[in-house]
Structures are given as C-alpha cells and as structure tokens.
Amino acid sequence: MATRSRATPKTKDKSAASRPLKLPTATETTTSTGLQVMAAERGPLPLVAMRLVLRAGSATDPKDKQGLADFTVRLLRRGTERMSADAIDEAIEFVGASLAAGVSEDLMSLYVTTPAEHFPAMLSVLGQLVREPIFPEKEVELARERSLAQFANDLDDPSTIADRAFTQELWGDHPYGHDVGGTASHVRTFTREDVVRFHRERIGPKGALLVVVGAVKPEVVAAEAEKAFGGWTQPEQLELLTVPPLERLAQAGRILLIDKPDQSQSQVRIGGPGYRIGHPDYFAATAMNIALGGGFTSRLVNAVRVERGLSYSVGSYFDTMSAGGIFAISTFTKTASTREIIDVSLGEVGKVRKGGITPRELKTAQTYLAGLYPLRTETSESVASVLADIRVHGLGDDWVEQFRDRLRAVTPKQVKTVAAKYLYPQAPTMVLLGKASEVKKQLKGLGPVTVVPVSEYE
Template identity: 70%
Template sequence: MATRATKKTVKKAAAKAVKAVKKVVGKEAPTPAAVRLPALHESTTSSGLKVLAAQRGVLPLVAVRLIIRAGSSVDPADKHGLSDFTARLLRRGTAKLSADELDETIEFVGASFSVGSSEDVLSLFVATPAEHFPEMMSVLGQLVREPSFPEREVELARERALAGFVNDLDDPSVVADRAFNRALWGEHPYGHDVGGSKAHVRTFTREDLVRFHRERMGPRVSLLSVVGAVSPDVVAREAEKAFAGWEGGPEAPVELPPADMKTSGRIILVDKPEQTQTQVRIGGPGFRVGHADYFPAAAMNNVLGGGFTSRLVNEVRVERGLTYGIHSYFEMMNAGGVFGISTFTQTDKTREMIDVTLAEVAKVRQKGITPAELKKAQRYLAGLYPLRTETNESVASVISDIRVHGLGDDWVEKFRERLMEVKPKQTVEVATKYLFAQPPLIVLVGKASEVKKQLTGLGPVTVVPASDYE
C-alpha cells in the first residue's frame, strides 16, 4: 500500500509497467493454431463410475482427476467444512495401508496425489509415470472406497484446522473474503467458507467423516478423467479393478436452490483496530457456470478490471496511487455466481477508493466498452486460452469441468470462435445486467473508528468484530 511519501513513485512505476504491457498487448497477434482436445473414450465401471480416457502425448506420463459432486454445498447444516475436512483425511489411511505406507508407496514410484474441495465438488488428483498407472489407480480406488479415518489422524487434523482459523484472523484479506461470501450468499449452501468455521470444525468426529463418506461420496455422483500415455482399453480395465464394489453416495447430485442475493446497498464493516489499511470488497449477483453471458462478460470484465491494463487499474492505481492492486471478476458455480471487486487502500483513503471504483463501474454500465477495447480483450483472452490445454493435468481438469458443468464437448474447440463473435452491443447488455444496477454489497475490513465516519451516505452500516469470522 502506498503512503503519501511514495505515491508519486508508485504512480510513475505503475504507469511505466502499464505502458510496457500495452505495447505488447496492443500489437496484432497472429492467428493461433486451433485448440482441440484429444479424442475421448467413455466407459462405465460395474459400480456405476463414469470414466473418460484421452490418450495424449509422447511423454510416459499420466494425469488422473476424480471428481465427486460432494463439495462444501452439501455440508450438513451444523458441520460446515466437513467436505473439505473429509477430503484431507482421505490420504491418512485406508483399510490396507497406513498414512506412512501410502506416502511411501506413492513417493517410491515418483507419483503425486493431492485433494481439494470447492463449493460444488471434491476432487482427487494423481500424476504418475505411465508404467505405474495400474498401481496408482489401485491406490486411488482404496482412498475413495475404504478410507480408514484413523482417530488419531482426525484429532491432529482438527487441531491443525483450529490453529489455522486463529492464524487467519491475522490476515485481513482472508477475513474480508469470508465476510463478503457470507454476506452475499446468506443462508444459501454457498454461504459458508469451504473450510468451515471454528465453531463447526471443533465438533468434527471420526463418525462425522464416516457418515459423510457413506452418504455423499459414491460412484454415481463421480467422474474419472484419465489423460496421457495410456490406452483407453487399459484405462477402462484398471478403472474397473480399482473401483469395483464401490458403494454409497446418492443416486444423483444434490439439486441446489438458485441464488437469491439481496445486496440493497448494505455495508459490512469488520473491525480490526490495529489495521492501517482497509480491505475492500464490492459485489453483487453474477451468473452460473456455463451461462450464455459468459463470453461477452469475460471480454467486458477484462477491460473493466480483469487485466493489468484495465480501466480500474489505470484509474485507481496509476492515476491516483490508491493501491498496488485492484481487480474485478466473475465467480461462477453450478447454482449461481458473483460479480465482485477486490482491493485495499490506506485507512484514510477508504471513501475515495470506494467512490472512484464505483464511478468507473458506472461508466462501463452506462456506456459499455469501446470497439477497440473489445478487440484488444478478445485477442488477449483468445491468446491465453491454449495454456489451459498444455499439460495432461490441465486437459484432465478441462474434460471434467466440461462434463460436470454441462458445457458441451465442443467447449474447447469453439471457445475462441465464440469469444471473437462477441459484439460491442453484447458487452453493453451484460454491463447493464451485472455491474451494480442495484446498489452493491460493500464489505470493509479495517479500523472501524476511522472508517465508519467516511461512509456517510453510502448505505446502512453494520459493524462486526473480526472474531465473527474465525
């Protein structure tokens, strides 16, 4: 964050950096080669697990992604964070292998395993040399079919998670994100942090994990994607071996209610008296993943605040030196989405930051972006897209996302064509729809005694302690 003494330096450096980027981005880019996914081969195991295989590349490597539609949105009402907690405990032992034995087995062949959880899905990732693919598939099958959830491992994981919540309170950015998410989504299943809260996690028991695994994790709500130097026949055969007999979980994914965000110009001021800066989040409703507005919204947002040469960066960082970073974004999930802006500034510049940011948003909402800006954004985004299909891991993720979110198998091949077809009129339409036609939610984390007096006229202000977000 720039002080008064360094404002001119920040502004000069930022202007120089933006100029350099504009020089590169502004050039006509050659027409890139077509982006296509490798041929997909589909099969289904006897347990009902759908399998996608794509033979690809000359390197003897294979990437695997197993998606289970059991993300934080299906956490029990009194056990927020259970999906994420369960995911992390999968690696800590199975009916046949202890945590140490699992680590040794995986590391011995040069493979890697990781897990993750989001609002919509729980994912397991495997990267392995092709010659050890059958063995690693067997390990993956054990992790999801028969995790042991050792009592001691559950206790240690719970202690680490609780310590993490305490540490998170020292990071105002984390607090701001939690407060923003909770205020926007409210009681919706997306309205709590993926990792849960201290009050809920402290109640987790081994029985909770066993129940979640049995009731939420099963083959009929899962998808396995395998990409790399392995034939589809081998993939189908090894998937059957690894996942035969997998039971449990629902018959179909849980249908979530649609979002019902009521921003109404509310201001949530999270008090952290020791702060000399204010974290700022501004937002409102967006759209679900796969929505028809995606392409015009992506181009419009790149101009507004999604890139380093955006209007928000130019006005807020370069011209005024109010911050080192600001960006706008669309976050999309299965049941809805968010349009948001994230930044920070000096405590005494909080109101100026809000006013300048909202003014830039209003300009785009009222007039859209220029044809020249649209063309530049299209070239930039089209040029970046091939990076999403460079590695086996990225292809496995793209394939999974296409199927889980119903994007259509031509999503990758048609992506840049659809992007380049966006017209200026469409960017005006999405700007009118999503750029705060109604007063947005504003979440601020900082010294409330200094910030609150700057907020007169913006809307009703609710002051809450930072400890509410532990």
C-alpha cells in the same frame, strides 16, 4: 472459468492463438457400479494424469458442520483398510507420482499424475482412498488441531477475514454461503463419526467422474478402472444434492464494517449477482471484465493505482458456480482513503455499465484471452481438468474447439448488454474491514452500515 498465466513473448502468443485447438478423442465407459470414466490417449510423454470428481463440495456440508467436505477430503489419504498413511505416501513418492485433493463449492476432486508404467498401481491407490478410508481417530484429532491453528493464524490476515465475511454476506443462507473451510466454531465440533457419516452418505460412484489423460490405451483405462472401482458401492448414499439457484443475493445494498482497531488499512469488497458456470453471457462478460478490472491495463487499475495511487492492488472478477455466481471488486487502501477508493471504483463501474467498453478495448481483451486459452490444453493435467469441466458442467463437447471463435464473435453491443445486466444495476453489497471509528464516518450516503467486531470471524 477464468485462466491466469505469466506473460509470454508476443511471437509465442501469436503461434498459440493461431493454431487449431482440439482435445484428444475421449472414450467413455462406465464401471459395474456406475462410475463414469473418460479416457483420452495423449503423448508423447510417458505420463498419465487422472482426475476423480465427486459431487461432494462444500455446498453439501451439513448446516451445523460447515467445512466438513474439506475436512474429509484432507483425511482420505491418512490411511485405508490396506495401507497406512505412511505407506500411501511412500507408494506415491517411490514411483515419482503426485497426489492432490481439494474441494470447491460444487465438487470434491482428487488429482494424480504418474509415470505411465505405474498407472495401474496408482489408480489402485486412488480407488482405495475413496472406497475404504479408515479415518484413524488420531489423524482426525491432528487434522482438527491443524485446522483450528490455521483459523487462529487467519485472524492476522485481514484479507482472508474480509473474503470469508464477503461470502457470507453475499450468499446468506444459500449452500454457497460459507467458506469452503468452514469456521472455527464448526470445525471444533468435528468428530470421527462426522467424517465417517459424510463419507458414507456423500462419497460414492453415483454422479462421480474419473478422467484419465495420457500415455495409456482407453481399453486399459476401462479395465483398470473396473479393478480399482468395480466394488465401490455406497448403500447409504443420499440422493445427489441439487444446489438451488440463487433468486437474489441475500444482503444487496448492505454495508458490513468489520472492526479491527489496530488496522491502518481498509480491506474493501464490493459485490452483486453474476451468472452460473456455462451461462451464455460468459464470453461477453469475460471480455468486458478484462477491460474493466481483470487485466493489468484495466480501467480500475489505471484509475485506482496509476492515476491516484490509492492501492497497489485492485481488480474485478466473476466467480461462477453451478447454481449461480457473483461479480465483485476486491482491493485495499489506507484508512483515510477508504471512501475515495469506493467512489472511484464505483465510478469506473458506472461508466462501463452505461457506455460499455470501446471497440479497441474489446479487441485487446479478445486477443489477450484467445492467446491465453491454448495453455488450457498444453499438458495432460490441464486436458483432464478441461474434460471434467465440460462433462460436469455441461459446457458442450465443442467448448474448447469453439472457444476462440465464440470469444471473437462478441460485439460491443453484447458487451454493453452484459455490463448493464451485471455491473451493479442495484445497490451492491459491501464488506469493509478496518478501523471502524475512522471508516464509518466516511460511509455516509452509501447505505445502512452494520459494525461487527473481528472476533465474530474466529
């Protein structure tokens, strides 16, 4: 639920923060085969934004095929029963539309933006992509080669390796416990049959949601959705996967040191339990995190970068999914100062955990977040995403309208409560990547250290 935006002039922020927030009225219908449809008419631009959300995120990957959901979604546009990959690209480009697709832990999403006059044609294309992809063998082979090449390139990016290892350490055997893109060892085994099976079992109208926002009447959306998706059936589709809630992080208190001897810097990741999307703690925790490490003038930035010059970049964040989440710190520093940056970071966390933040810090965070949030409703694309989030994650129909009021209602006492709850009340998990021969001796007293070669993350 985090938002990011470039700074804007103060006068603009005040105007955005003061005007009422209200989403356009959404009309909800259902196609004959069960696809839920939300349509919101919105002008004045003659554009339409669509978002199709499927409950087929990386958490639904088979255990021995990690990354298959991501691999599949990238192949959806590589040919259907009626259109070749080139024909799909040409159809989209010819009318000035755009198509994007991606996977998160919980969801698979396809996004289309099109001039309003071409809405029916582009919705038809979107329907074809999910209803009748053919997954040509050649395209599967090319996608596998590209993925493996990217994994090889990633070995030269210490930050990417550290992030992947961090995910595994925090979540363990939980369905969230692997990178969305999987691993090279798994992707290497992907076949066309794997992709076809995943599509047959996981991609269907059950639990799916189509959100359409822009210059089009709701009744037109309903009629065109029936044409595009009315025959979409998946007789072999499995029951919707329910991701189990996280009882506890699998590796709490453990330190994983990934040895990359050629490194002159250490990547540092520190994490512990957080909360799920839509949790009541969201507003207090988000305001607290802006003061701690989520803003440009935060305590972590001041202590690590401004006062000590230990790193150019340091930050903290909550990462939330439907079944749980984490609180984490991410930074890097030169090898010799690895222990110092850990101690300084944990020291700032400890101060907030025990004492909360000041009323001034809270007010600053509330003003900053209240000023940014209207950007979530400025375009039809952003409104479509917000509507999808509200419905998929059960945020409540008044989420946008009440967002700033709920944020401004946060008190210092509430902040102190969530700080004590999430800011590492137990020993956090740490993942470090760097020159192990120099780093390990700095870690005495922090907990058990496991050293692994970087080759384990190929």
